[in-house]
Structure formats: structure tokens, C-alpha cells
Amino acid sequence: MGFRIKSYFAKKKNNLTFLGLLLICAGGFVLRVRNLGVLSFWGDDGHTFIGTLSILEHGYPLLPSGNVLYHGILGYYFNVIPVLVFGATEFAFRITSVFFAMMSIIALYFLGKILANQFVGFLAAAVLSFSTWYIVFAREARYYQDLQFFFIISFLFFYLGFFKGKKPFRILAAVFMALTPLVHGVGIMLLVLFLPLFLYLGKRFFKKEILIPFFSLLLFHGLLVLNQVFFWQVGRSFYTEESGLAALGQAYFRLPDPFYIKRIYEMFPEMFAVTVAGAFLFLIFTIGLSVRKNISTSYFGLEELERRFKRVRIPYDFFLIQAFFWLVILLVSLGRMYNQQRYIYFLMPFFILLFAYTVYLLSIFILRALDLLYAASHKQRQGIPKRTFAVLLIFFFAVLSIFTVSGIDFMEAVKVADRNHQDPVDARYSISNVWTRHWDAAAPGKAIAENRQETDIVITTDIYNTPPYSGPVDYWLWTGDLVSWAPYQKKGDYYFDDTYGVRVLRSFADLYDVLNEHAAQNVWIATSYSLLTKEHIDPIILDFFDARVEELVLRGRDETARLYYFPKTDEALRIPITAFFQEDEVSAIDLKSADRFRMDLSDPDMAPYLSFGFSRTEPGTGTWSQGGSSFMLLDAQPGTDYVLEITAKPFALPGKVQSLTLFVNSHKVATAHFREVEDFSTVVFEIPSAYIIDGTGYMGFEYAYAVSPLELGLSSDIRKLALFFKEISMAKK
DSSP states (O other), X not given: OHHHHHHHHTSHHHHHHHHHHHHHHHHHHHHHHTTTTSSOOOTTHHHHHHHHHHHHHHSSOBOTTSOBOOTTHHHHHHTHHHHHHHOSSHHHHHHHHHHHHHHHHHHHHHHHHHHTOHHHHHHHHHHHHHOHHHHHHTTSSSSHHHHHHHHHHHHHHHIIIIISOOHHHHHHHHHHHHHHHHHOGGGGGGGGGHHHHHHHHGGGGGSHHHHHHHHHHHHHHHHHHHHHHHHOOSSOSSOOSSOSHHHHHHHHOSOOOTHHHHHHHHHOHHHHHHHHHHHHHHHHHHHHHHHOTTOOGGGGTOOOOEEEETTEEEEHHHHHHHHXXXXXXXXXXXXXXXXXXXXXXXXXXXXXXXXXXXXXXXHHHHHHHXXXXXXXXXXXXXXXXXXXXXXXXXXXXXXXXXXXXXXXXXXXXXXXXXXXXXXXXXXXXXSSTTOOBOOOOHHHHHHHHHHOOTTOEEEESOTTTSHHHHOOXXXXXOOOOOSSOOXXXXXXTEEEETTTOOEEEOSHXXXXXXXXXXXXXXXXXXXXXXXXXXXXXXXXXXXXXXXXXXXXXXXXXXXXXEEEEEOOOSSSOSSOGGGGSOTTTOOEEEOSSOSEEEEETTOGGGGGGOOBSEEEEETTTEEEEESSEEEEEEEOOTTOOEEEEEEEEEOXXXXXXXXXXXXXXXXXXXXXXXXXXXXXXXXXEEEOGGGOOSSOEEEEEEESOOBOTTTTTSOSOOOOEEEEEEEEEEEEO
């Protein structure tokens, strides 16, 4: 081994290659490792944290909820050593990504060199090392960079093992292709490589050295999919009301969305144009090889594999990169989760390869054309002198690279590591294209950990990233109804999150109940940017917190995260329900001045009673409930039993029965079911006096399901509809 290393460095060219790659990696490392632990955990980082710590405790990622975190399971094992060395810090979880980023740069260089030449390898490695997007993502505590490396190395081993026929690499390819889906399920896309292999080998594909790994991987990946569909409770790709293969099919097999193509164009416009031009260059290259039988790919400085179809000679390495990139991006675009650029981060090295390869082809085509002109003008068989040709090739390649590369801004790259919580986040390079600020989960969480007492209650709006700092939490405040993300399940009358197994507060009434149920205990509430996002937290709750100036004890470094402290009290009611609204904006059902109260929901004058979870009044018809729950304020006589009558009809769905569960002041009264009929029906609830409080309370309606006409393809209406109310009346029993 020592002899081989010595002989390698005995060549000047190898020394320059090593030095160039070392400089690229050193620059990339410095840009990625500086200030790595400054920013707090965010996004799904909390899964990385709890998954790794669960492995250290149990040997596998068994979560506090009792669920197993299969999603990204291999990545959590990668973090074990850094956490043991540095502790469970932000730096420890992110240094894993930096390590795999360096490995990705090196692997991409060799992949480019093997598929084309050193020009392509160096350019691809440099773009991956210095482009802002790759720097930002390589500083995250999630699987993004691990997955990218596994795709590159799997592709490299697959090429060497199956296209070049080297047995040791076939084994390595099979191993890494099996491991990649354990980093993230999208690793199944590596199976796409067998399609261009089949086209290349033809009948030779049906040999045992190909079929055994192919069917083994197919079986293994299939088992992983079945495990995800039927056994995952955490980190499911698509959270739907239905489970099983049918729901999976509905989630994955849709018309492709052009989001990713548009995103690549927005972030890398010049490189995208060059890459598209590469498809035309591929055709020109193929035609040239097919017409000029005496010219090989080595004439263009390439050691391409060729595939012959009668008279047509295809430069197959270039085709392989093109086929893999465009096929995978098409397949990923079929799923529901096509709206975040992080879902194609793993694929971008192949975009870079296409770009680098195309730049080289443009350079060599131009130079070969000049070479022919030179030979013709000098009336000789020899063209441009060899040394001059090499210098000109470097010149053309460098110039074209400089003027067509995108996403590299050295000043911007340096500033990435200097970003603080209060600085804006470029949504193009963010892990979510709607996040423009890196919120501070650390400051509120650490303050809780330092000041909490044993009996204190902790509520958070960020169930993933508060616990790493605060310790155990008791409730997750989340009222959102996102289409593809609902990491909680209903058990009995309440929802519980999949990770920590704590109860989810799904409405302002739930928060009201908890604050009063624990009036004799101190309550800490850590909020994140979700508080300011109406899709996450009901704006009613934001208004409530904005008014609680006395309870606000800390603001995070991002000026978004907050910490509220509600000290214990001897009062039976710590927070009145009226604290969640302004009295002049909403009316309560008044049963103190009358024995009966009737509401005609087709009357627009009833709008003040329908402020929470109801849609607009449709004059002469009625009112739709909107979302999974609705609320009305209630001012009734204590010590009195009541009867509530509701006339409504469901938004009918075949095979589903709509139900309405009534809650009065945190007490469950009963559940009524509605038939799938066009006509209205009336349901009756008896409310015992024990559920009536002195003062303003509430009635809560919870529905079995709520669906939008848009989801069903009936109209463009995006409202989540459950019941259409015609009349509500309440009277003393």
C-alpha cells in the first residue's frame, strides 16, 4: 500500500490533482463548519435529536410515545459517535452533515472523472463545494447530506460494478442501494438505474450476477415500503385519514407537478439553460459518432461507454446521467410532497454532473472545430499542436464555466456561517420555501429547564425542538389541518402526538381548559414561529397571547419565539373564555334572561354567534361548519339542566358516517350520527347542570371528518366542510 501511494505521488499530474481536490474540500469544509452550533434546532431537527438519544438509551430509536422512529433510522446511528464525543449539542448533530458533505465532494469528483474526465470531476466538485444551497444544507442536523452522499456513492459503485463489470463494486453497490432507503425512503429511486442498465446490456441483463442483486433489492425495498405503509406511526410520508396501499397510491401516483423544474431554474438559471442544451448536444454527439465511424469518444477526451443500435452509436455515460436525473425528478414529482426543494437535494449532484459534462462538451466541440479549421488553413493533416490544444481546452472550459455557473457567490457563502436568528433566511436555500426566519427554540427551552419546578406544566407550539432544551413537555399546542402533515392520532376523546405521546391542544378551547384544569400549577408556554402562522395556530390564540403582556417573560433571539409564564393561583378559573376574544366582536347564547334561545342559521344576523369554526351564512339556507371543530359561547344559568336541538345535514361521503360530538365547558356530553341523506335531520342532546359554569362558557362541536369540495374535484371551494346547520335551539329541560 505504501508503495502504491509513493508511486502515485511520484507523478506531477497526480500531485496537482490531489492538491486541487484538497483545496476544494478545504474551502468547502471551512464554509460549512464555522459557527456550526450557533443556531438552534428547527424544522424536524428534533427527530434527529430524539432518534439519536433513543438509540443511546435503547439501542434503537424507541420514542417516548412508545413508537419506533423508522424514518431516517440509519442517520440517527451516524450521529451516535459525535454525540458521545461532543454531547447532545447542535454542533454534534450538524458535524455529521459536514462530514458527509466532504465525502460527497470527493465522491462526486471521482464519479465525474470516471464518467467523463478530470475536467468534469473538478468542476462538479467545485460547484458542490462552493454553491450556497449546498453549503446551507450541509449545515443542517437532518438527513439531507447523508442521503446525497449515499446516492452519489451508490451510483458510482453501480456504474463500476454493473456497467464496468467489476464484481467487488457490484457487491458494494447492492449494499449501499439497500442502505440508502434507511437514510430516507426516497432511496428506492436508485432502482431506476437498472432500467438504463437493461438498455445497455440487452439480453446480457438476464444473467445471475445482474438478476440476483436486482430481485434482492426489489424485494428488500418492497418490504421497506410495506413496513412504512402498515407499521410506521412516526415520520410517515403522507398523513391521510385512510391507511394502507390505497392511500399510498393516491398520495404517490398523481400527475407530475413542474415545481422542481421551476425551482432548479430559479436557483440555477444559467446552469439550467446549459443542462437543457446538453440534451441537444447529446443528439449531436450521437449523430457525430454514428456518421464518423473512424472517430471514438477518446477523440473528444472522453472514455465513454458506447451502446450500438445497428448504425447508431450512443455515448452511454452521458445518456446514463441524463436518464437517471430526468427519470427520478419525474418520479418524485408524482407524489404529494412536491412543494419543497429539500426533497430533491439528494438529486442535485447529478444536475451538476450534467452541467459540467455539457460545459466540457461545448468546450471540446468548439476546440475541435477550431482544430479542423487550423488544419485546413495550414493544409496539413495535423491540427493545433498538442500542448497548445491542452492550454486552449483549459481556457475554453474555464471561461464557459465562469460565465455559466449559477448559485456561487463567495460573499454570500461566507455570510452563511455568520447568520444569526434575527437575520432573514433566503427561502430559496431554506429547508422550507415558506420559512424566512430561523426561529429560536433554544432560548425559551433553556429558560424553562433552568426555572421549572417538578409540578410545573409545559406547553409548546414546537413539539420537536422545544424538548431538546426544556426537557419533557406536557402538551403540544397545534390547531392546524395541513393536508400532508398531521403527526398525531386520536385516542379516545383527545389527540396525542406520535413522538412524545403528549396530548395535542387542537383549539383555543383546549388551551382554555388546560390553563384552568391546572390552575393550581405553574404553566410555561413556549411559542415558535407557528404562533404567527395561521395554518399552524388559530389567530384567536395569537390575539390571546399578544394581550398577555404580563405573562410574557422572554423573547427568543429571533424576536419571534416567546416564553409565557402563568403562575399558579387559588382561583378556580385562572383564564376566562372571554380572554380569547373581544366582547364587541362575538355574542354568547344568552339563557340567563330567557328560558329558550333559538338560532336560525340562515339569518345573516346570527353571524356574531358563529365566530369560531363556522363559515359564512348562506341567506335562506343555512351555515356550514368549517374545519374539524366549531365553538359557540354560552352564558347559561348554573344549576340548570338544558336540552340542545340541532338541525343539520352532513357533507356526505360514500362509506363514511358523519358524527357530531358535543363538549360543554371541557365536558363530553354525547355523540350523534347523521345519515347520508339529502334532507336535514334533528339530533337532541341533554346537558346536565353539572356542566354549566357561572359566567361565560362554551359549547364545542367536534366532527368525524371535514373535507373540501376542491379535494373531491367538485368545485374550487377550499373550505373544509362537515355539517350544514339549519337551526340550533337550546332550552331549559
